[in-house]
Amino acid sequence: MSAATEARLSATLVALSDPTRRAILRRLARGEARVTDLAAPFAISLNAVSKHIRTLERVGLIHRKRVGRDHVLSFRATPMDAASAWMDTQREIWTGRLQALDALLQSEDDNALSRTKTKKGDVR
Amino acid sequence: MSAATEARLSATLVALSDPTRRAILRRLARGEARVTDLAAPFAISLNAVSKHIRTLERVGLIHRKRVGRDHVLSFRATPMDAASAWMDTQREIWTGRLQALDALLQSEDDNALSRTKTKKGDVR
DNA sequence: ACATCGTTCAACCCTGGAGTTGAACGTTAC
DNA sequence: GTAACGTTCAACTCCAGGGTTGAACGATGT
Structure with missing residues (x-):
């Protein structure tokens, strides 16, 4: 296993190890959503959600599609x-x-x- | 999914997200070993390894068996x-x-x- | 053009975890 | 009993990461 693969695996597991991020993924598995939509169920700030999204995006677990002023997020399982x-x-x-x-x-x-x-x- | 299950899942993923701990598991999958054996390949102190072992043990990924003054560890996949x-x-x-x-x-x-x-x- | 909405950036706190060192504990071997 | 070994406990440092707030940025819609 290459070092890069190892690092990617680490990052993926770290990303998955947070309950909030898992909830976000669970939500996205049921359909695309904007950042604001994802933030709604949580008692945390939009900024916090945005951070979680970025970490999920960085490991490729979600994909971002800009539609007008909305950022539509979708789940990526790979x-x-x-x-x-x-x-x-x-x-x-x-x-x-x-x-x-x-x-x-x-x-x-x-x-x-x-x-x-x-x-x-x-x-x- | 119960809250307890969620918490256990979180703990398991956190445990797996550390490269050192994964290396320990990889080693244990190939056979039982003592704490000292596990520590040998790493450039970190025995105490650090002992901590990793405890977190892995806490989530049930390894099992400890005391044999004389040795602590023999084994892998548990469940x-x-x-x-x-x-x-x-x-x-x-x-x-x-x-x-x-x-x-x-x-x-x-x-x-x-x-x-x-x-x-x-x-x-x- | 302008106000608004959605998102991100920046700076900051605070907790927790990974690491260290040093001592204590238990078991074993002599 | 005592020395040596293996492991753990305790106290501490350090840093990454989750959270906050406040402002800036970009695109939309009117």
């Missing part, structure tokens, strides 16, 4: 693909490793695992 | 399910809406969408 993919990978590696363990050793389990402890020479 | 599920939901809502739009209206698009704008009573 950046979430990388996040999903990352999680799937971890899951697969883990379950794959578990199955391998199950197949090979059963009672030696604890013993083998404690080998993990080695700091330098260990190959496992 | 909290990521909620995160994946959330993203999938957004994707589905969005694509579903797109298809519905395509089917029903084409030219009336802008008009219908601008109705979204309503703040209180206003119908435009």
